[in-house]
Amino acid sequence: MLxxxxxxxxxxxxxxxFSAMGLIAVGLILSIVGNTSGNQGLAIASLPIIGVGLLLHVAGLVVRGQKIRKSYKK
Known part of the structure; x- marks a missing residue:
């Protein structure tokens, strides 16, 4: 099915x-770089980027769920 x-x-x-995966990956990389280099500003700035990626992921789940529900109704 997948x-x-x-x-x-x-x-x-x-x-x-793909946008969600990209933003989460960029946010994780920024977080790792910020924490290993001691740059607290960069580590904190990565959190909203990860958050937006997670919101896009949830939006993708909603879009997929709606399509599956429509296919069951047919």
């Missing part, structure tokens, strides 16, 4: 998934 869903997934869903 392969079929990804093949038929909308462009908006794919954009949400």
């Amino acid at each position: 392969e079929e869903f990804w093949a038929t997934a909308s462009t908006s869903y794919k954009a949400l998934v």
Whole structure:
């Protein structure tokens, strides 16, 4: 089912998934660099980036859930 869903997934869903993964990855990298270098400002600045990535992830789950619900109703 997962392969079929990804093949038929909308462009908006794919954009949400890749944006979420990218923002979370950037936020984690900034957090690691900030904490290892002792740059507290960079470590704190990474938290909103991770948060936005998580919100996009949740939005992607909502989009996917709506598509699955619509397919069950057919």
